[in-house]
Amino acid sequence: MLEHRIQTHFIESADLQYQAAEPLSKSIAAAIHAVLASVTSGGKVLACGSAGGVAPARYFAAQLVGRFERERPGLPALALEGDSTALVATADGLHEAPQVLARQVRALGQAGDVLLVLCPDGNAPQALEAVAAAHGRDMIVVALSGKGGGRMGAALRETDVHICVPHERLARIQEVHLLALHCICDGVDAQLLGEQEISS
Numbered sequence: 001m002l003e004h005r006i007q008t009h010f011i012e013s014a015d016l017q018y019q020a021a022e023p024l025s026k027s028i029a030a031a032i033h034a035v036l037a038s039v040t041s042g043g044k045v046l047a048c049g050s051a052g053g054v055a056p057a058r059y060f061a062a063q064l065v066g067r068f069e070r071e072r073p074g075l076p077a078l079a080l081e082g083d084s085t086a087l088v089a090t091a092d093g094l095h096e097a098p099q100v101l102a103r104q105v106r107a108l109g110q111a112g113d114v115l116l117v118l119c120p121d122g123n124a125p126q127a128l129e130a131v132a133a134a135h136g137r138d139m140i141v142v143a144l145s146g147k148g149g150g151r152m153g154a155a156l157r158e159t160d161v162h163i164c165v166p167h168e169r170l171a172r173i174q175e176v177h178l179l180a181l182h183c184i185c186d187g188v189d190a191q192l193l194g195e196q197e198i199s200s
Contacts, residue, residue, distance in 0.1 A: 028180050063181075081100075099126075119144070121146065122149045141156060143162050146165040
């Protein structure tokens with residue numbers, strides 16, 4: 001019984017990834033171009049997330065600064081802090097919680113930078129405020145969401161990139177988000193270093 005439940009997770013995840021590959025490929029390609037345009041013209045990527053998006057945002061920034069699958073010079077990227085450490089540094093603590101990412105975007109972001117934000121349900125106040133702050137800095141936003149995009153999807157501009165996973169279950173959305181981040185890393189490397197066969 002337990003083994004069947006586990007297999008169901010694998011099958012459901014694989015089915016979603018297969019179904020989402022074609023509809024998401026255009027927006028993921030647009031995200032690659034946005035990141036590449038920024039980092040090759042003196043800009044940087046600020047990555048952040050809400051709830052289950054925090055760890056993948058940190059992971060993504062680390063892949064850009066370090067390396068993904070091939071050696072290359074580090075790319076300018078920074079993961080913003082959305083946890084208690086950042087809250088303690090603000091004057092009003094929990095009262096400032098929705099602004100904790102936005103304050104960092106306003107302090108660190110410049111025109112031409114990219115804000116990559118992961119918000120699985122599209123409705124987290126911290127993510128929404130970060131998007132607004134990025135727009136105030138003339139930054140491009142690459143937003144990863146699910147569940148139809150929520151309020152964040154509605155807040156994006158035409159020049160932004162929206163990677164919205166067509167699913168309602170958070171675990172499945174987050175799994176596709178991680179795959180999308182890997183695709184962005186691989187795509188940036190391919191553009192910088194040349195195409196390379198994807199090994200199985």
